[in-house]
Amino acid sequence: MELDNVTRPVGQAQPLSDEDRRFLRELVETNRIEHHGRLSYMDIMFDLEHRYGNSLPGPVLGEVARLVGTSPAQLNGFVTFYTMLSTAPRGKHVVRVCTSGPCHVSGAPAILSSLRQLLGVGIGETTPDGEFTLEGSSCLGICGVSPALMIDDDAYGNLTPEDLPRILDTKRAGGAQ
Numbered sequence: 001m002e003l004d005n006v007t008r009p010v011g012q013a014q015p016l017s018d019e020d021r022r023f024l025r026e027l028v029e030t031n032r033i034e035h036h037g038r039l040s041y042m043d044i045m046f047d048l049e050h051r052y053g054n055s056l057p058g059p060v061l062g063e064v065a066r067l068v069g070t071s072p073a074q075l076n077g078f079v080t081f082y083t084m085l086s087t088a089p090r091g092k093h094v095v096r097v098c099t100s101g102p103c104h105v106s107g108a109p110a111i112l113s114s115l116r117q118l119l120g121v122g123i124g125e126t127t128p129d130g131e132f133t134l135e136g137s138s139c140l141g142i143c144g145v146s147p148a149l150m151i152d153d154d155a156y157g158n159l160t161p162e163d164l165p166r167i168l169d170t171k172r173a174g175g176a177q
Ligand code: FES
Pocket: 098, 099, 100, 101, 102, 103, 104, 138, 139, 140, 141, 142, 143, 144, 146, 147, 148
């Protein structure tokens, strides 16, 4: 993918551990091999989020930019283009509620309102125990089962507010459904 849309710099000086550097070097090399000499930036970002607590720290992005041969600003432009990626710290689980048209008319506002109440946080905030970050999202691609949300990589559809406590409890306990 083309890297453009520079918005703000990342990768400011902050020492990474030797283990971090080794991990990042191996991650980029493995990604290049898996994609036959090319790179999938999105796969790299998802792997980084898994390692770094659902966020993409600036120093890590700076090192990745160096490894892939681009500038931190260009890589930051890529990251900030996609709302599912974040350079800000997030919770252990990211709850993304679709707020696009089909979900909106089929109940997303009630879902969002219930989640705010259940989690005690607003959009873009993380619960004090660090378990959940609540986010709004554009279409998740599962409009046929609206209203819908995703928690991490798991999708949930045909939701009612009554479904939410069970879903959150299961996630808290480490399950998918
Ligand atoms: S509009 Fe909500 S998943 Fe597409």
